Amino acid sequence: MSPVSSSAPHGQWPLRTVQVLGGGNAGSSAHVRSLTEGLVARGVRVTVCAPVEADRAYDFTGAGAEHVHVPRSSDPAAVAALRAACADADLVHAHGLHASFRAVLALGGRTTPLVVTWHNRARAEGARAHLLRLLERRVVKTAAVVLGTSSDLVDRARRSGARDARLAAVGLPGQRRPSLTLGCARAGGPPSHDDPDRLRSKVRAELGTIGRPLLIAVGSLDRHRGYDVLLDAARAWRELDPLPLVVVAGEGPLRPVLQRRIEDEELPVRLIGHREDVPELLAAADLALVTSSWESRSVLAQEALHARVPLVATRVGGIPDLVGDAADLVPYGDAQALAESVVRLLADPERRELLRERGARQAATWPTEDETVAQVLSVYDELTQPRPLA
Template sequence: MSPVSSNAPHGQWPLRTVQVLGGGNAGSSAHVRSLAGGLVARGVRVTVCAPAEADRAYDFTGAGAEHVHVPRSSDPASVAALRAACASADLVHAHGLHASFRTVLALSGHSTPLVVTWHNRSRAEGARAHLLRLLERRVVKTASVMLGTSSDLVDRARQTGARDARLAAVGLPGQGRSPDHEDPDRPRPKVRAELGSTGRPLLIAVGSLDRYRGYDVLLDAARAWRDLDPVPLVVVAGEGPLRSVLQRRIADEDLPVRLIGHHDDVPELLAAADLALLTSSWESRSVFAQEALYAGVPLVATRVGGIPDLVGDAAELLPYGDAEALADAVVRLLADPERRELLRERGVRQAAGWPTEDETVAQVLSIYDELTQPRPLA
């Protein structure tokens, strides 16, 4: 799609935008990479302000954007670097709470329109939770438009005082890949053998090893699966601060669970899996849930955050923290191939209704145009 010159903001083209990303989780970083590529393809000039390691991992420059290294820190040097990068922008788009707060500081005293996307909810307790609420209010009251990747994030922005809060269309980068895709050199039996799951069901969970992921509940449920014949194997891909705690429990209780660390190719794991498990205390627009449904893998997930809206009736949804319900749901699904097939069919249908990358870029570009078009005089 080519830009229409007559509809160019300020009567000129190209539109100059800055995308601001903090440390960025995998979902928001991949989204910014996809968004940058789509905007550049439509003639928009894009600068991505992010730590250097983010550009190495997601190759924003490879998408045609300029990259400016801006550290995660909110110290004056970081804010000054961001202010310099935004000086000639027609519009700035920040992703996440900390990145958007730094952007608010950098744009102080300027009238540059600011779009903010919340991809996740910031988690904290005590004094830090109070601080985060103050940051949220400052960001929300400054932003021209707040975008949330799930309806509860949009509601949170409105309750915090947003003048304009909308649901973001967020297409999963790389969507549309065939569910039957697999590396011909690594067929499904080979992957299962490498994971130690030959002749037994394989259950896959993906996500950082932190307390919000509910892996303690997953290990509680895994005790019940030891009584099945054959015993299912749970494989958890991810790294994080709880690795040693979880590994100790797995060893002490002889649980059928393997922690395999960070894995670059989640679709490869899903292609070998019988079930996908998502046990988090909160999720917005879970990338793993989307990948599972695209891959045609039945999903068991917690009924939290944006998950119900995302998956509809295409997953088994459970209360967070209920190990017995999780154990029972897995046992039932493993014994019921017809139910698994029904979930696969529903998953394909549900995924077909999600926004595409093109639709995501189109929504964002429409908002940019809306905010940068000259307003008629009264």
């Protein structure tokens, strides 16, 4: 564990915070890992309450935190474990709706300030959707501050009764550069010293896209990702010469359905499963695609703009604010608009270069990890510093 400074910018004692994670969202887990590192470096004591699998994947202890295993459940045992971990906390910060609800239960009757960050919108239908709305109201009315990673999440919190809802500054955690090796994370081998052009050729050869455009999408194979619409759009690309290939990195419950459609309709799409080399895949791509029904701060969109890869994305959630004019935006569910945007971009190298330049400029406006930590610390200060007597 990294050493923790004995001095802190919050008063006479090191501030102790508890970060609560559900463990199911990669974006929020990476954010907590980054936040932990920044807080510890500034003298804050951090305990991360999350399933043990999350600590294995994101190494919160390696970032200087104490890790406490709390299952991804709201049963009495999980709530009791969380209550014990929060016993001497100066402040509790929960990430995501379910983790926030567990924190509310664990803090019942205590005056410990609760900060909540919403990274995404919970999705459900029917009776479960009504239950989630009740949980949202309970959480936001209990939280001292709700931070939303997009303006529509902030608006949703306010409509649900939040007394203080703000836009979160969220940097892209651990902004990665291609490691200049193909599959080294999977194979465990040492980094290669190949140059970027050689790396690109290796990746494209592996995927079978030498001499043809490569389009990449990344994300779990779930309904909200819009991959059914992507397959509809791919029909229009079968007539192009050379034929573009769409590569989808991710796993999920819809894989059998999507794979059957790809085979039955002979679509130029490959499902390649979960990958640890997404930066390398992205660096080799001609276009990146985000087809979701809703996103807050899409990690793929951010990585595409950082990597100067032209992006086509749905005009939903926080994406328009995130990318500005640095991407081609299309309506969600409109396969024709998606297909036409892709075909136009593949035929227009000048437009692709313009998007690359705009993407680099837009990425430079996003908050850094340091700015993210600074905003969070300012919120913590507001809630924990003694107030002067009137």
